[in-house]
Amino acid sequence: MMRNRIAHWLQGRGYRGVIIGLPYIWLLLFFFIPFCLVLAISFGSRTPTAPPFGYGGDHPWISFVGYSRLFHDDLYIRAFLVSLSNAAVATVLCLLLGYPMSLALTRVSASWRNILLMLVILPFWTSFLLRVYAWMGLMGKNSWFNGLLTDAYNLLTPATWHVTSIPMMHSNFAVVLVMVYTYLPFMILPLYANLERLDPVLDEAAMDLGSRPFRVFLDVTLPQSLPGIIAGAMLVFIPAAGELVIPTLVGDASSPMIGRVIADEFSSASDWPMAASVAIALLLLMVGPMMLYTHYQSKAEAGEEP
Amino acid sequence: MADPFIRIEGVSKKFGTFQAVQDVSLTVAQGEIFSLLGGSGCGKTTLLRMLAGFEEPTEGRIFIDGQDMAGVPPWLRPVHMMFQSYALFPHMSVEKNVGYGLKHEDMTADQRKARVAEMLELVQLTPFGHRKPHQISGGQRQRVALARALARQPKLLLLDEPLAALDKKLREHTQFELMSIQERTGVTFIVVTHDQEEAMTLSDRIAVMDKGRVKQVGAPTEVYEYPNSKFVAGFIGSITAFPAKVSALAGDVATVQVAAFQASVQARAVPGLNVGQEVTLAVRPEKLVISQARPEGENVIAGQVKDLAYFGKDSLYRITLPSGELISVHSVNAGRSAGGRPDWDDQVYLSFAPSAAILLVE
Amino acid sequence: MNRRPVFLITVMCFGFAFFYIPILSMMVYSFNGSRLATVWGGFSTKWYVSLLSNKQVGAALLLSLKIAVTSATAATILGTMAGITLARFRRFKGRTLFSGLVTAPLIMPEVITGISSLMLFILMAKFLGWPSSRGFTTVTLAHITFSMVFVTTIIQSRMLQADRAIEEAAMDLGSKPWAVLFDVTLPVIFPAILSGWLLAFTISLDDVVITSFTTGPGNTTLPLLIWSKVKLGVTPDINALATLTVLVVGCGVALAGYLLNRSEKRREADARLAYRAND
Numbered sequence: 017m018m019r020n021r022i023a024h025w026l027q028g029r030g031y032r033g034v035i036i037g038l039p040y041i042w043l044l045l046f047f048f049i050p051f052c053l054v055l056a057i058s059f060g061s062r063t064p065t066a067p068p069f070g071y072g073g074d075h076p077w078i079s080f081v082g083y084s085r086l087f088h089d090d091l092y093i094r095a096f097l098v099s100l101s102n103a104a105v106a107t108v109l110c111l112l113l114g115y116p117m118s119l120a121l122t123r124v125s126a127s128w129r130n131i132l133l134m135l136v137i138l139p140f141w142t143s144f145l146l147r148v149y150a151w152m153g154l155m156g157k158n159s160w161f162n163g164l165l166t167d168a169y170n171l172l173t174p175a176t177w178h179v180t181s182i183p184m185m186h187s188n189f190a191v192v193l194v195m196v197y198t199y200l201p202f203m204i205l206p207l208y209a210n211l212e213r214l215d216p217v218l219d220e221a222a223m224d225l226g227s228r229p230f231r232v233f234l235d236v237t238l239p240q241s242l243p244g245i246i247a248g249a250m251l252v253f254i255p256a257a258g259e260l261v262i263p264t265l266v267g268d269a270s271s272p273m274i275g276r277v278i279a280d281e282f283s284s285a286s287d288w289p290m291a292a293s294v295a296i297a298l299l300l301l302m303v304g305p306m307m308l309y310t311h312y313q314s315k316a317e318a319g320e321e322p
Numbered sequence: 323m324a325d326p327f328i329r330i331e332g333v334s335k336k337f338g339t340f341q342a343v344q345d346v347s348l349t350v351a352q353g354e355i356f357s358l359l360g361g362s363g364c365g366k367t368t369l370l371r372m373l374a375g376f377e378e379p380t381e382g383r384i385f386i387d388g389q390d391m392a393g394v395p396p397w398l399r400p401v402h403m404m405f406q407s408y409a410l411f412p413h414m415s416v417e418k419n420v421g422y423g424l425k426h427e428d429m430t431a432d433q434r435k436a437r438v439a440e441m442l443e444l445v446q447l448t449p450f451g452h453r454k455p456h457q458i459s460g461g462q463r464q465r466v467a468l469a470r471a472l473a474r475q476p477k478l479l480l481l482d483e484p485l486a487a488l489d490k491k492l493r494e495h496t497q498f499e500l501m502s503i504q505e506r507t508g509v510t511f512i513v514v515t516h517d518q519e520e521a522m523t524l525s526d527r528i529a530v531m532d533k534g535r536v537k538q539v540g541a542p543t544e545v546y547e548y549p550n551s552k553f554v555a556g557f558i559g560s561i562t563a564f565p566a567k568v569s570a571l572a573g574d575v576a577t578v579q580v581a582a583f584q585a586s587v588q589a590r591a592v593p594g595l596n597v598g599q600e601v602t603l604a605v606r607p608e609k610l611v612i613s614q615a616r617p618e619g620e621n622v623i624a625g626q627v628k629d630l631a632y633f634g635k636d637s638l639y640r641i642t643l644p645s646g647e648l649i650s651v652h653s654v655n656a657g658r659s660a661g662g663r664p665d666w667d668d669q670v671y672l673s674f675a676p677s678a679a680i681l682l683v684e
Numbered sequence: 685m686n687r688r689p690v691f692l693i694t695v696m697c698f699g700f701a702f703f704y705i706p707i708l709s710m711m712v713y714s715f716n717g718s719r720l721a722t723v724w725g726g727f728s729t730k731w732y733v734s735l736l737s738n739k740q741v742g743a744a745l746l747l748s749l750k751i752a753v754t755s756a757t758a759a760t761i762l763g764t765m766a767g768i769t770l771a772r773f774r775r776f777k778g779r780t781l782f783s784g785l786v787t788a789p790l791i792m793p794e795v796i797t798g799i800s801s802l803m804l805f806i807l808m809a810k811f812l813g814w815p816s817s818r819g820f821t822t823v824t825l826a827h828i829t830f831s832m833v834f835v836t837t838i839i840q841s842r843m844l845q846a847d848r849a850i851e852e853a854a855m856d857l858g859s860k861p862w863a864v865l866f867d868v869t870l871p872v873i874f875p876a877i878l879s880g881w882l883l884a885f886t887i888s889l890d891d892v893v894i895t896s897f898t899t900g901p902g903n904t905t906l907p908l909l910i911w912s913k914v915k916l917g918v919t920p921d922i923n924a925l926a927t928l929t930v931l932v933v934g935c936g937v938a939l940a941g942y943l944l945n946r947s948e949k950r951r952e953a954d955a956r957l958a959y960r961a962n963d
Contacts, residue, residue, distance in 0.1 A: 027860050027861065027862070034765075035765050035773075036769045036773060036782075038762060038765055039765045039766035039769065039832065039836075040766075040769075040782055040785075042762055042828075042832070043766075043782075043785040043829070043832075044785070046801070046804070046828075047785055047789060047800075047829050049804060050803060051800055053800060053804060054800045054803060067807065067810065113695070113698075113699055114699075116691070116696065116699075117695060119689075120692035120693055120696035121696070123692060124693075130941060130944075130945065132696075132700075134941045135700060135703070135704075138937050139703055139704075139707070141886055141933045141936070141937060142707075142929060142930055142933050143889075143890045143910075143926070145890070145911060146926040146929060146930075148914075149710070149922060149926065150706035150707050150709070150710045150926065151706050152914070152917075153706065153713065153923070154705075154709060159709075161709065200702075200703070254791045255792075255794070257793065258794070259793070260794065260795045261892055261893060261911075264915065265914060275795045278796070278799065279799075282799050288803070291799060292799075295795075295800075298793065299796065302791075306788070306791055309791055310787055
């Protein structure tokens with residue numbers, strides 16, 4: 017009897033219930049609740065218990081200590097500034113390099129295009145960690161690449177400025193460089209998708225009316241690719257701001273990025289409430305860019321006007 | 323009188339604040355080809371989907387063969403649909419497509435095979451059974467869609483704009499094919515279309531719809547020759563209409579004064595007319611006779627040829643009336659010589675029989 | 685456009701050089717006889733030999749593969765459901781929240797997802813007694829959550845493109861919703877499901893940050909192993925591993941490209957066949 021009723025429900029509204037419900041419940045359980053936990057813990061206080069946070073007792077029930085430290089303590093302010101600026105510079109460079117590449121991909125002949133697209137996608141599927149590692153190899157003091165650059169530098173400068181090697185590792189420069197390297201495919205793919213959908217007839221109409229190719233680009237192509245630009249930029253900027261792996265491997269330990277700070281507060285300092293506060297602050301900063309992304313990503317796919 | 327096969331009673335459908343269908347009541351007889359004709363947004367497609375079961379009416383009920391369809395999901399209805407986009411399953415062969423619905427029928431595998439073969443023969447696609455939908459042409463895909471919908475021998479077949487995607491030549495051919503298949507199988511067809519020519523040739527009866535309501539229901543001749551409103555008169559075929567005032571009534575002949583003609587003409591009276599009533603007089607272009615000499619008869623108007631378009635087998639004239647307004651006249655070129663046919667700027671006379679004039683109250 | 689876009693092609697070549705010079709350099713140095721990764725000491729394959737006989741690497745690889753296959757499969761199932769939900773079910777309670785939950789992990793920094801998952805597991809262990817230790821299960825659960833949203837995006841966009849009338853036709857012909865799903869909907873979007881699985885697999889196989897937070901002692905995945913070695917500096921056996929990875933992935937991508945190309949050619953042939961079958 018019960019089986020029949022369940023079977024009947026399953027066929028009717030139960031279908032929707034299962035299809036919507038299963039992923040929903042999963043995401044609530046393993047994504048939403050953890051997020052709420054972080055939020056709650058950010059208002060807690062650090063205690064010597066395990067897990068290392070608590071409310072009440074010696075501490076206030078709701079503590080804003082963590083959040084106020086964000087504003088007062090130099091460490092955090094600097095970390096945010098460094099993260100945002102690194103991410104911003106990396107985004108701009110990705111755009112400057114990625115846009116012409118995407119555009120070029122739309123202009124080459126069809127047979128080349130497939131191969132080239134594969135070559136763009138290939139690094140994307142290779143291990144992220146190994147790609148960072150590849151650059152570590154090149155940037156090291158004794159690498160052939162560094163040697164080449166050093167020789168070129170020494171060639172162009174007077175003797176008093178000569179160096180034995182160019183210090184690239186463990187600097188913001190290295191972080192930005194590796195970020196551009198690893199995130200470039202994330203810029204190219206949405207841009208390419210947007211540009212590919214544009215109607216070449218519009219370019220022809222503009223040329224017919226007297227515009228030269230560069231003008232056509234400025235007047236016709238660029239405005240139409242704006243959704244792709246913004247979507248790609250956000251797809252680079254947001255994860256880059258919170259990066260942990262890259263700054264740990266090639267970054268400057270004395271001015272850490274915010275991802276590093278969160279991890280350190282959490283593991284080394286065992287200060288969960290502080291780590292949570294920093295994380296929430298980072299998320300709040302990213303809300304604006306996230307909304308920009310969702311808004312423009314759908315437009316880029318549809319090829320609509322921005 | 324037997325219970326009609328399909329009964330739609332007071333059906334309305336509201337989407338949020340938008341009223342798509344408003345209080346529609348129709349009956350369709352078994353074995354009939356019935357069309358829902360109207361422009362986009364008139365509610366015909368919504369009505370069709372309610373018959374199929376993809377939408378539920380907000381008000382009213384639908385009966386198919388005496389059975390109330392309220393709450394019955396699409397997969398349990400004895401109704402099948404031929405979709406406008408054909409909706410063939412791209413990963414299945416033509417045979418598998420046609421036979422898809424049969425697994426819900428109580429048949430053996432051999433019986434199913436036989437039925438599929440029968441259907442393919444009906445639509446003349448027997449050699450293409452193994453092909454996939456993207457390996458056959460558009461017209462062939464439509465026939466597969468038709469065969470698939472008919473395989474389970476439904477009581478009712480719904481066709482959504484069946485001829486819209488076809489080019490002209492294929493359209494005529496398919497029209498006759500549809501009619502012959504319907505005759506052979508005896509299935510009741512309900513067709514949705516925006517093309518009035520399509521509706522007129524295919525159907526036994528037409529329901530003209532506008533803004534969610536049914537304006538008029540009748541056989542093609544009835545709807546064409548005796549439209550009940552300005553909307554229906556204008557929607558089907560072409561027509562020119564003028565305001566008129568009833569000046570006399572004598573039996574079934576009404577005399578009306580038409581300002582545009584600057585004359586009075588006689589027209590077929592409709593019930594409920596009063597002297598002095600404001601009505602509309604409408605005449606179809608092919609009912610007007612154009613001549614250069616003044617003819618005998620009651621309804622004669624003078625005018626001047628403003629425009630003419632020569633189509634070979636017929637000509638279309640636009641005549642300036644005494645009031646300055648224009649009227650369209652459609653004339654078959656029965657004679658071969660140009661002489662005797664009116665030319666630009668000629669003074670001509672138009673005449674028409676009283677029975678050809680339509681009086682419209684709304 | 686007939687004019688060859690010289691500027692664009694130059695930039696593109698530079699871009700590809702930028703992409704591949706580091707990788708090629710790494711591949712070349714994987715054959716370096718000298719231990720110093722930055723000085724050439726003659727051609728040698730000894731690093732490959734040591735790599736392939738390294739038990740630690742073997743165990744880590746096995747664990748990574750197990751996690752990747754499990755999480756990719758579960759993520760594909762859940763992600764497909766979510767994609768169908770967003771594409772087909774326009775109105776239901778809590779749809780906005782659901783939309784948000786599906787978009788957020790895509791762009792959130794991984795470190796936040798990592799610590800939030802770890803916080804959940806620790807608290808669960810404390811109050812519910814499970815999971816008692818972190819390892820395969822916790823990592824897999826976190827991976828599923830993280831990668832299912834990528835699958836959702838792919839499936840959602842594919843479902844929006846698919847003709848809804850096909851599903852209605854199946855219902856019209858007598859199939860109930862679950863039958864429609866398995867008879868028609870899933871087969872038609874199968875390539876998208878496959879690419880979703882591959883993407884989820886790659887994401888899981890490659891993940892460092894989330895894995896490092898949610899794993900426990902003794903359960904080291906391959907990326908974590910590499911991560912701990914690489915933090916100490918550049919070593920040649922990692923070069924060898926990287927080269928192997930690039931070659932395997934390269935073959936995979938080339939195979940995918942070849943298959944896509946073949947199916948495109950077949951589609952063109954079918955279209956020609958259809959055209960000629962015209963009556």
